[in-house]
Amino acid sequence: MNEDPHAPPLRGSLPPKGARFTLGRPGGETCPHAPPLRGSLPPKGARFTLGRPGGETMTATTPENSPHIKLWWEDLEVGQKRDLGSLSPTKEEIIAFASQFDPQPFHLDEDAGKASVFGGLSASGWHTCALAMRLMVTNFLHET
Numbered sequence: 001m002n003e004d005p006h007a008p009p010l011r012g013s014l015p016p017k018g019a020r021f022t023l024g025r026p027g028g029e030t031c032p033h034a035p036p037l038r039g040s041l042p043p044k045g046a047r048f049t050l051g052r053p054g055g056e057t058m059t060a061t062t063p064e065n066s067p068h069i070k071l072w073w074e075d076l077e078v079g080q081k082r083d084l085g086s087l088s089p090t091k092e093e094i095i096a097f098a099s100q101f102d103p104q105p106f107h108l109d110e111d112a113g114k115a116s117v118f119g120g121l122s123a124s125g126w127h128t129c130a131l132a133m134r135l136m137v138t139n140f141l142h143e144t
Contacts, residue, residue, distance in 0.1 A: 070143040084135040089123055097127040 098107030102124035105112035
């Protein structure tokens with residue numbers, strides 16, 4: 001499969017497996033609007049609070065205490081591709097979504113769609129994003 005010629009180039013590279021790093025901009029500068037970072041990441045298996053005094057504690061996620069996780073973010077490589085499946089909304093689903101969230105004529109009526117630049121009934125971009133998110137959660141994020 002060819003790379004998208006319109007996609008912006010990737011900058012930099014992924015850190016080596018297991019590396020610890022600081023979030024920020026190239027050269028180490030930080031966003032002036034972001035709150036300051038405090039402390040560092042907890043060691044594997046450490047217990048920590050959820051940000052409020054006396055808050056509940058959690059155990060850091062590790063392979064040992066998370067056997068259901070099949071894929072770790074560190075396992076991903078730049079340029080790696082994954083088939084997430086497909087969904088095909090029906091005419092009724094397209095109209096129902098648009099009626100509630102994006103009521104433009106070309107999303108609601110076939111004749112209005114034919115008269116538009118789309119040449120027919122067109123699903124809302126928000127609808128297609130929601131469908132893509134569903135595929136990503138079902139076929140990828142549940143494994144991480």
